[in-house]
Amino acid sequence: MRDTLLSEHLLAWYDRHARDLPWRVGPADRAAGIRPDPYRVWLSEIMLQQTTVAAVRSYFHAFTTRWPNVAALAAAEDADVMAAWAGLGYYARARNLLKCARQVVTEHGGRFPETREALLTLPGIGPYTASAIAAIAFDEPATVVDGNVERVMARLHDVQTPLPTAKKELTALAERHTPNERPGDYAQAVMDLGATICTPKSPACGICPLREDCDARRAGHAAELPRKLPKKPKPTRHGIAYIARRDDGAWLLETRPDKGLLGGMLGWPTTDWSDDPAPAPPLPADWQTLDAEARHTFTHFHLRLAVQIATVPATSAPDRGQFHPANSFRPADLPTVMRKAFDLAAATLRDL
The missing domain is CATH 3.90.79.10 (Nucleoside Triphosphate Pyrophosphohydrolase)
Structure with missing residues (x-):
């Protein structure tokens, strides 16, 4: 029962406070029957890997203006796409972006597969991205776990195991809370909560919709979680x-x-x-x-x-x-x- 109530509380908060993002269909439009464009969901998720929302906005606008659908991107010149990606970093993403677009066109008739398992067969789409696309674009109750979700789960359940050791445990907790109803909105709600309220430093626990159920808040150390193993120094x-x-x-x-x-x-x-x-x-x-x-x-x-x-x-x-x-x-x-x-x-x- 607690898991169900948590997802209901979070969705009610999301309905009022969802971020306005250029690739997102907001909760009011979703309720009115407007469906997300899988191409825009996929493109945004690839761009957002290891990159901030603020950095991605202008790139997303430029890409979707120049290549408004997957067929247009698949037909683009490699050099043009690589140049448009310049400055966004992690350049293997751009190479896989083209490979994926072309495979969607040649093997799937220009339509993205609608299940997590089928999405995993495409270049550049790993477990997180497949879950995100399946949930957000197709409302499959796939469990979406990024850094924001890990942080929310670690605090909600007062998980003391440090990352990355805790990944499996945090994923299991996230799966427990994923509802069958509105899983796409729920996935975005947890990420929004982590990005705007349950932030890495100085979380705004006083206005969190899950504050009454948060074990780490009650214990008084929410800001200390998730714990992390010391990083090895980077060579030069x-x-x-x-x-x-x-x-x-x-x-x-x-x-x-x-x-x-x-x-x-x-x-x-x-x-x-x-x-x-x-x-x-x-x-x-x-x-x-x-x-x-x-x-x-x-x-x-x-x-x-x-x-x-x-x-x-x-x-x-x-x-x-x-x-x-x-x-x-x-x-x-x-x-x-x-x-x-x-x-x-x-x-x-x-x-x-």
Whole structure:
């Protein structure tokens, strides 16, 4: 009974306080029979992986304006999609985005599968994303567990086991509360609760719709949960980015291999990223090393790129990469770390 009442209380709160998100069909529209577009649900869930709502909004608008449905995205040029994704990070998502769109078109007639199990067969869709799409787009009572849901469950049931050890336990608790009625709204309600009230720091327990049932609030340590195991320190890798501009203004760029970090993205030629990278300039030139480094943090390591710059004749023939005319080069199309390197180099190159 407690589980049923909890979901009812949370849904009643969601009906009044649901966030207005560009990919969401709100509770009033859902009650009026308006169904979510599975394409928009899928696209938003892929974009939101490891990324904040604030960062995703503008990208989601740009993608859905340019590619309004899965067929349009499936027909897009790889380079255009990768450029549109630049700056959003975790670039394997963009490669899988195209693979998934094309598989939906070629194998499913342009319609997303409607069950969690079938969604799991698509590229780039893992257990969380499959559950989210199944629940939100198709109202399958799939259990959706992200960081917000883990936090709500840990506090609601005063789970002392630290993450990531507690994941299985928290998922089982989340499954217990998932209702058969309005599972899509419920999934979004728990995530909204975690994002707006049951926040990582200073949770607003006084206005929480579940405050009377929250074990951690009663124990007085809600803000301390979920507990987490200490993180291992990230190693630091180094590399050299080579930024060459031709006399006619063209820039030397290369498309990185599909596999690996920044796979398929346009960027500057670089050395390997290692503890002690060996120099590997893409062409002979009077390379000058800037005083500042381009620094960026990936999931598992910190990267420090020394930036070397050069101006070269129009007849230059690089060992790798291609020169791109100045009028077709947009720094915004570069992934973040490459754009950081460009920002360091731009002022100096203008003066050379």
